[in-house]
Amino acid sequence: MTPSLSFKKRGITLSGLSVELQGKRILDDVDLEIFPGEIIALLGPSGCGKTTMLRAIAGLQRPSAGEIVVGGQAMTDVAPYRRNVGMVFQSYALFPHMTVAENIVFGLKMHGVAPAERAVVLDAALTMLELSALRDAYPARLSGGQQQRVAIARSIATQPSVLLLDEPLSALDKKLKDDMRSELRTLLKKVGMTAIIVTHDQEEALAIADRVAVMNEGRIVQIGTGGDLYHNPNCRFVADFVGYMNYFEGSIRSGSDQRLELDIGDARLLKARSSAETPATGHVTVAIRPEAITPMPKSAPVDQDEFNIVPACLISEEFLGIVTYLRFQDGKGRDLLVIRSGQSRASPLRVGEHYDLAWPIDVTTLMPAEPQAA
Amino acid sequence: MSKSSGFSVLQALTFAVLLFMALPNLIILAVSFNPEATLAFPPTGISLDWYLNVFRTPSFAAGLQQSVFLASISSAVSLVFGVLAALAIVRFRFFGRQAINALVMAPLFVPEVVMGIAMLLWANAVTAISNTTTLVILHCLIVLPYVVRLVVANLQGIDPNLESAAMLLGARPMQAFLRITMPIIGKGLLGAAVFAVVMSFHNFTATMFLVGSRPTLPVAAYQYIRTENDPTVAALSTMMMLAGILAVYLMERWIGLERLVR
Amino acid sequence: MIARLVPYFLVAPALLLIAVLLTGLSSVLGWSFQSSAGDGAAGLVQYANLATNESYRHFFTYSLWLAAISTFVALLLGFPVAYYMEINASPSQRKWIFAGLLAMFLSDYVLKMFGLILILGRSGLVNRLAMWLGVTDAPFKLMYNEFGVLVGLVSGILPYMILSLNGVIARLDKRLHEAASVLGAPPWRIFLLITLPLCVPGILAGTMLSFLLSLNSFVTPMLLGGGRVDMIAVLIFDQAINLANLPLGSAAAGVLFLISGAVILLLNGLGDRYQKRFQR
Numbered sequence: 001m002t003p004s005l006s007f008k009k010r011g012i013t014l015s016g017l018s019v020e021l022q023g024k025r026i027l028d029d030v031d032l033e034i035f036p037g038e039i040i041a042l043l044g045p046s047g048c049g050k051t052t053m054l055r056a057i058a059g060l061q062r063p064s065a066g067e068i069v070v071g072g073q074a075m076t077d078v079a080p081y082r083r084n085v086g087m088v089f090q091s092y093a094l095f096p097h098m099t100v101a102e103n104i105v106f107g108l109k110m111h112g113v114a115p116a117e118r119a120v121v122l123d124a125a126l127t128m129l130e131l132s133a134l135r136d137a138y139p140a141r142l143s144g145g146q147q148q149r150v151a152i153a154r155s156i157a158t159q160p161s162v163l164l165l166d167e168p169l170s171a172l173d174k175k176l177k178d179d180m181r182s183e184l185r186t187l188l189k190k191v192g193m194t195a196i197i198v199t200h201d202q203e204e205a206l207a208i209a210d211r212v213a214v215m216n217e218g219r220i221v222q223i224g225t226g227g228d229l230y231h232n233p234n235c236r237f238v239a240d241f242v243g244y245m246n247y248f249e250g251s252i253r254s255g256s257d258q259r260l261e262l263d264i265g266d267a268r269l270l271k272a273r274s275s276a277e278t279p280a281t282g283h284v285t286v287a288i289r290p291e292a293i294t295p296m297p298k299s300a301p302v303d304q305d306e307f308n309i310v311p312a313c314l315i316s317e318e319f320l321g322i323v324t325y326l327r328f329q330d331g332k333g334r335d336l337l338v339i340r341s342g343q344s345r346a347s348p349l350r351v352g353e354h355y356d357l358a359w360p361i362d363v364t365t366l367m368p369a370e371p372q373a374a
Numbered sequence: 375m376s377k378s379s380g381f382s383v384l385q386a387l388t389f390a391v392l393l394f395m396a397l398p399n400l401i402i403l404a405v406s407f408n409p410e411a412t413l414a415f416p417p418t419g420i421s422l423d424w425y426l427n428v429f430r431t432p433s434f435a436a437g438l439q440q441s442v443f444l445a446s447i448s449s450a451v452s453l454v455f456g457v458l459a460a461l462a463i464v465r466f467r468f469f470g471r472q473a474i475n476a477l478v479m480a481p482l483f484v485p486e487v488v489m490g491i492a493m494l495l496w497a498n499a500v501t502a503i504s505n506t507t508t509l510v511i512l513h514c515l516i517v518l519p520y521v522v523r524l525v526v527a528n529l530q531g532i533d534p535n536l537e538s539a540a541m542l543l544g545a546r547p548m549q550a551f552l553r554i555t556m557p558i559i560g561k562g563l564l565g566a567a568v569f570a571v572v573m574s575f576h577n578f579t580a581t582m583f584l585v586g587s588r589p590t591l592p593v594a595a596y597q598y599i600r601t602e603n604d605p606t607v608a609a610l611s612t613m614m615m616l617a618g619i620l621a622v623y624l625m626e627r628w629i630g631l632e633r634l635v636r
Numbered sequence: 637m638i639a640r641l642v643p644y645f646l647v648a649p650a651l652l653l654i655a656v657l658l659t660g661l662s663s664v665l666g667w668s669f670q671s672s673a674g675d676g677a678a679g680l681v682q683y684a685n686l687a688t689n690e691s692y693r694h695f696f697t698y699s700l701w702l703a704a705i706s707t708f709v710a711l712l713l714g715f716p717v718a719y720y721m722e723i724n725a726s727p728s729q730r731k732w733i734f735a736g737l738l739a740m741f742l743s744d745y746v747l748k749m750f751g752l753i754l755i756l757g758r759s760g761l762v763n764r765l766a767m768w769l770g771v772t773d774a775p776f777k778l779m780y781n782e783f784g785v786l787v788g789l790v791s792g793i794l795p796y797m798i799l800s801l802n803g804v805i806a807r808l809d810k811r812l813h814e815a816a817s818v819l820g821a822p823p824w825r826i827f828l829l830i831t832l833p834l835c836v837p838g839i840l841a842g843t844m845l846s847f848l849l850s851l852n853s854f855v856t857p858m859l860l861g862g863g864r865v866d867m868i869a870v871l872i873f874d875q876a877i878n879l880a881n882l883p884l885g886s887a888a889a890g891v892l893f894l895i896s897g898a899v900i901l902l903l904n905g906l907g908d909r910y911q912k913r914f915q916r
Contacts, residue, residue, distance in 0.1 A: 060814050080817040087818045093811035097833045097914050106829075107819035138914035158820065388720040391713045392733065395740055395794055398751020401761060405754055455649040462646035474647050477654050484657070485852040485896050487869040488889045491876050492660030495886070499663055515657050518650060576744045579854040579869065583877065592746045599750050599859065608754075611747040615739075622739045 007193040009036035010071030010161040012057065017066035019052050026052045028218035029066070036071075039188055039195045041209035043202060043241065049218040050198045051090075054164050057196065058087050071161050081110070086155030086163040086193075090170060092147045094139035100150050101126070101135040107158035125153040128187075144172050145180065152184075156191060163188070165197040169204055181207045202242050206230075214238045230289075235367055239287055246293070246336050248286040249369060260366070262286055265332055270308045272364040283369035290339040292363040295326065295355040307358045312336055314351050328357060399615060406608035424609035431606060437594030441575050443506075444590060448513035449521075449570035453563065455514070456521030463522070464529040482519045489515070490583030497584070505586045512584060516577055517570040524569065524629065528562035529555075565629030572621050661893075667886035682887035695871040696891065702782070702867065703850035706789035710797040710846050711839065713790070718801035719831075722808075741795040749788055749859040756784050756860070780862035788856035793846035800845055804838025837907050844903040848896055868892050 012034040019027035027049045034040050042050035055061035057068055059080030068075045075083055095103050104125050108118045126132045129149040139147055148168060155163060168184065169177045185208045188195050199205050205212045206226035213223040214237070222229060222238045233239035236247065250264035262270040262284065270286060288308075295314070296302060302309055312328035315335075326338040326349065336357060349355070409421035428434055462468070463475050481489065489512070497508040532555060540550040578592045585593050591614075598607050671678035686692045721733050740748075755761045756778035763775040778784055808831065816826045854869035863870065868888065876885030 058814075058818050060817070079822075080814070081820045081822050083818070084820065085818060087815070089811050089815055091809075091811055093809065093815035095812060095816070095830060106816070106821075110816075110820035110825065140915050154815075154819070384716055384720050384724065387716040391717045391794070392736065394713075395791060396736065397755060397761075398748050398791065399740075399743065401754045402747065402751045452653075455653060458646040459650035462643035466643035466646075468640070468643040471643070474651065478647075478650050480654060481657060483896070483900060484661070485848070485869075485889075485892055487852060487854060487872045488661070488664065488893045488896075489657070491872060491885060491889045492657065492664050494660075494876065495663035495667060495882070496656060496660035499659075511653065511656055514653055518653060522650070572742050576742070578744075578746055579852075582854070582873065592744055595744075595750070596746050596855070596859070599746075599753070607747070607750055611744070611750060614744055614747060618739055618743050621742060622735060625738075626735065 007156075007159055007191055008071070008161060009192060010194055011036045011038075012071075012162060012194065012196075013067075013069040014053075014057075015067045015069075017053070017056060017068065018064050019049070019056055019061055020064040021052075025218055027056065027063070030218075030220055032213065032220060032223070034194060034196065037192050037194055038211065039185070039197065039209045041205035041212045042196065042198045042215055043200070043205040043212050044215035045200060045241075048215040050200075050215050051166055053215075054087075054166055054196060054198050057162070058085050058164055059083050084111070084158060084160045086158065086160035088148075088151045088155050088163070088165040088168050090167040092139075092151040092171070094147055094150055094154070096139055099136050099138055100131055100142070100153075103139065103150055104153050104157050107154065111158055121157055125157050129153045145176050148172065148180065152187070156193070161194065163193050163195040165195065167199055168197065169199070169201070177204075184208055206242070212242075214241055231363070232365060233287070233367065236285060236287075236370055239365075239367070244290050244337055244339070246288045246290060248334065249283070250286055251283050259361075262366075266310065266330075268309065270310075270364065271361045272366055273362060285367045285369050287365040287367060288359050288363065290325075290337040291341075292359045293336070293338045293357050294359065295328070295338060295349060296358050298354060298356060300356065302356065302358050306360055306362075308361055308364060310336070310357045311354060312357050313354050314349055317349065317351060328355070330357075399611075402608045402611045402615070405605050406612045408605050408608075424605045425613070427604075427606045428610045428613065431598070433589065433594040433598065434591065434606075434610060437589050437591035440506075440588050441591040444509055444513050445571045445574040447510050448517055448574050449567055451510070452514045452517045452521050452570055453567055456518055456566070457525050457563065460522050460525035460529055464526055465534075478522050479519045481515045486577075486579040487583075490580035493580070494583045505584060505588065509581065509584050509590075512580055513574040513577060516580065517573050520573060521566050521570055524562065524566040525559070528559045528566075528629075532558055561628040565625045568621050568624050568628070572618070664886045664889050664893075667882050668890045670883040670886075672881050672883050678883070682883050683891070685884065686887055686891060691866075692871070692888075695866045695868050695888075696895075698866045699851055699868045700895075702785060702789060702865075703847050706786055706793060706850045707797075707843055707846040709786070709790050710793045711843065714794055714797035714801055714842065715835075715839075718798045718805050721798075722802050722805040737795050737798055741799065745792060745855055746859070748791065749855055752784075752788055752791060752860060753779065756787060779860050780864060782861075782865060784860040785857055785865045785867075788860040789850045789853055792853065792856060793849050796845045796849060797842040800842030801835065801838045804835050804841075808834055836910055840903050840907040840910070844900060847899060847903075851896065851899075852892065 012032070014030055014032040017027055017030045017032075018025065030049075030053065032040075042053060044050050052061055056063050057070075057075075059075070059078060063076065066076070070083070070085070095106065098106065101122055105118045105122050108121060113121070122135075123132075126135055129152060131146070131149055131153060134142065134146060134150075139150065142150065148171070152168075165184075169180055172180060181204055188208070197205070197208055199208075206229075209226075211223060211225055212229055213220045214229060215221065216237050222234045224232075226242075229238055229242045233242065233245075236245070239245040248262075248264040248270070250262045250270070253261040253263045253269060258274065260272050260274045262272060264270055264286060272286070296309075298311075310330050312330040315327045315329050317327075318325040322341065324340050324342065326340060328336040328338060330336060338357065406424055407420045407422070409419045409423065459474075459478055463471060463478075484492070493508055493512045493515075497503055497505070536554050536558075537547075537550040540554045541547065545553065575590075576592060577590075578596070581590055582593060589597060591610075595607050595610060668682055669677055669679060671681055686696075717733075721730050725733060753760065757763070758775045760778070762778060763772075766772050766776065778787075812830050812834070813826050816830050817823075821829065852869055853867060854873060857863070857865040857867040857870050861867070861870075869892075872885050872888045872892065874885075875881045875888060
């Protein structure tokens with residue numbers, strides 16, 4: 001890496017941030033603390049407010065309430081051109097009438113950087129993003145991946161305190177997207193700047209970010225590392241957004257400090273570890289990741305203290321290459337998805353046969369019961 | 375982004391320019407109701423005398439007749455010619471297509487005075503041709519490029535598979551065109567026709583070279599303005615403005631205003 | 637075989653019309669090589685006459701000058717309108733402005749000039765207002781001179797200019813402005829460095845159209861210039877119709893045709909070169 005591109009790591013604090021557009025609350029009283037040098041992903045369906053949050057931090061969207069503090073400085077009322085945040089737009093928004101080099105130095109010119117220093121930074125940015133050969137090309141002649149690299153180079157050339165990326169990979173095709181995912185994280189970590197990346201793709205969020213904030217209807221539903229969200233989702237929305245999940249509706253029968261017993265309408269009770277967040281009594285949703293479940297022959301011995309067991313019939317088997325999807329149905333008509341790695345041909349399972357579906361009680365997640373969606 | 379004070383300055387400037395553009399029309403409107411025989415402003419009262427006077431002025435009546443005749447004949451002719459040419463340009467790939475397309479658009483690039491003198495010299499050379507016939511040809515030439523452009527745009531918007539589908543269902547090519555394509559572009563054709571009428575009706579400069587003893591309405595108005603000094607022309611203008619507004623309304627309904635200028 | 641001729645049959649009537657125009661244009665060329673006395677071919681005498689005679693030359697230089705000034709003023713006045721209309725106006729406001737522009741675009745040119753006479757004349761709106769306000773005792777001379785003609789030209793070409801500009805402004809990508817803003821460009825620099833360069837194709841198109849319309853204007857110099865302002869169209873009409881000097885009129889028409897063609901080629905070429913530079 002060239003020494004001329006260095007970044008001051010700055011944290012961001014959002015408190016009570018709200019945005020209203022035409023009487024509609026797009027962002028609803030959001031609090032968020034981002035640590036210096038951290039990469040955070042805002043994950044959620046379209047219309048959840050994630051892009052609006054990004055635009056508010058950039059100053060392109062005026063908040064109706066709340067505070068934005070970057071590196072200890074209040075930014076809420078600062079015009080976008082005085083904030084020095086970097087932003088990569090979804091469409092890249094490269095200036096079509098300027099070459100790659102002119103695009104990259106645009107921000108430096110605006111900040112009054114002397115030509116000599118501009119040239120140094122330009123060379124550093126071109127080298128870093130492997131764009132040197134394209135320095136005099138116009139954006140329309142570049143491929144999607146190249147355009148994206150120019151957009152990134154342009155946004156970091158001014159050495160901003162924060163980098164904002166709005167769906168940076170969505171315009172790329174599948175293969176390139178997968179490559180750029182790890183490249184992007186490597187790059188961001190290399191320059192070490194604080195970054196916020198907006199995406200609706202959970203794999204992208206998990207692969208790039210240190211922490212992921214799952215958003216829905218203008219609020220942050222849950223924030224944590226990929227592992228936190230995946231293994232301990234606090235509601236069905238998060239669980240569904242970050243991978244597949246099997247659910248049982250049930251109620252808590254009895255609980256000790258260590259272990260809860262759950263009635264899901266079967267003869268056998270399910271068991272789960274209790275934690276600080278789980279309710280002690282009442283209705284709950286029991287959630288199990290499909291890859292945690294192992295189908296066992298009916299007669300196989302299972303340690304009933306450590307495993308939950310639900311008997312079910314194999315309905316169908318879909319071989320997808322890396323994994324196989326097994327769809328089961330239990331005696332109460334509930335569908336269960338099991339994902340196994342490995343080859344279909346070697347599978348001893350037979351469609352139409354009954355199996356015991358077993359999973360460790362440690363991976364049995366409990367969340368508050370929700371009113372059933374229609 | 376914050377809306378700074380630049381916003382209101384821009385707004386003020388915009389409305390000032392729009393006012394500048396509309397002011398001549400507004401003044402005409404006001405003066406046309408003036409009871410006095412001078413072009414005085416502001417008017418001292420309200421009177422419809424000048425409107426009646428429009429109909430009593432023989433040159434206006436003759437001009438209107440001539441203009442209506444020219445506009446209807448030339449827009450009808452150029453509509454037929456234009457639709458045929460547009461069909462060839464859109465539906466066929468043939469040698470010289472680009473060149474023909476450019477040729478049909480050529481009148482747009484000939485200055486009006488040049489067109490006027492060219493048609494004058496052509497008529498002189500042909501000799502056995504009436505002034506009115508030459509004017510019809512001139513107006514057809516002026517209107518043709520616009521008609522072709524509008525009809526081409528309309529035809530290009532139609533899925534050619536529609537006609538194919540009709541033919542697979544047993545329609546002959548002509549039937550498919552008349553029953554499928556025509557109804558779809560019908561409104562576009564009406565709009566093009568209105569546009570053609572307006573363009574022909576308002577043509578002045580090229581027409582001046584050929585009017586001879588039968589002036590069109592704009593030429594009659596021009597001659598009146600140069601000799602008389604009363605609000606009759608203002609009354610005439612007001613009536614023509616109303617017709618213009620009607621034309622704009624019809625074109626908005628039939629082709630959409632945006633399409634006219636793109 | 638017949639099927640391959642179908643498109644030619646379809647374009648034949650339109651081409652016949654165009655052929656008339658081409659015949660007429662070639663007669664203009666032919667006549668321009670005649671002598672004024674009508675005694676046969678005279679080579680380039682008429683063109684030499686136009687080039688050497690100071691008063692004829694003035695018609696051309698002065699028309700070019702007036703066309704340039706009026707186009708420039710129309711660009712300055714038209715840009716804010718087109719910009720406001722496409723960027724700031726609400727959809728309904730935009731629709732009304734658009735309809736108004738089109739109404740003006742389609743309204744009768746002669747009558748528009750008549751309206752301007754009512755505004756600029758000796759006892760027109762402006763002078764009455766000025767005298768009523770006590771700004772002046774004697775009426776200003778606002779028409780039958782260069783000023784009046786310029787006002788008329790600008791008023792005539794403004795709708796064309798605005799309608800040429802608003803297409804290109806409507807296609808501006810708002811994200812580019814935001815990107816420039818985030819990169820530290822204040823609004824005025826965004827306008828100069830992003831908005832304006834991206835509007836160049838529309839500016840060139842509007843400039844070409846407006847310049848040609850002004851250059852060829854006949855009604856305006858006749859009505860607002862009282863026939864006393866030297867514009868090419870007036871010269872051609874006078875020579876061809878009033879003075880029956882067809883050779884000189886034809887030569888002037890030929891020169892005007894050439895100038896117009898050169899302007900079209902020049903501005904179109906500039907526009908193409910500008911856009912090809914950064915387009916696919």
